Amino acid sequence: MVKIPKEQRRYCPHCDEHTEQTVKEVTNRSASPWSKKARKRQRKIDNGYGSFPYENPANRSRGGSNPTSGKKDLEFNCKECGKSWKPRNAIRAAKFEIER
Numbered sequence: 001m002v003k004i005p006k007e008q009r010r011y012c013p014h015c016d017e018h019t020e021q022t023v024k025e026v027t028n029r030s031a032s033p034w035s036k037k038a039r040k041r042q043r044k045i046d047n048g049y050g051s052f053p054y055e056n057p058a059n060r061s062r063g064g065s066n067p068t069s070g071k072k073d074l075e076f077n078c079k080e081c082g083k084s085w086k087p088r089n090a091i092r093a094a095k096f097e098i099e100r
């Protein structure tokens with residue numbers, strides 16, 4: 001179980017200094033169909049590549065097993081400038097909680 005505090009003092013890339021920030025988990029955000037990743041996937045679906053797209057994602061071989069943890073989509077909001085930013089290296093955890 002990974003617990004992170006809701007309010008943290010972190011570096012803000014907009015202010016270029018450490019400020020008080022709130023964290024929230026971004027959920028139910030649909031992927032943009034114009035992103036590079038989505039266009040690549042669509043191109044593979046249209047043209048075909050090997051056995052892509054897979055019939056069942058669970059059958060994909062990923063070193064023998066599918067990962068039970070997932071990358072968490074976090075967004076930090078700076079109280080000083082009001083802008084939000086996302087960390088480059090996402091936290092990977094099976095169980096995740098934001099403490100009040």
Ligand SMILES: [Zn+2]
Binds near residue numbers: 012013016080082
């Ligand atoms: Zn800021």
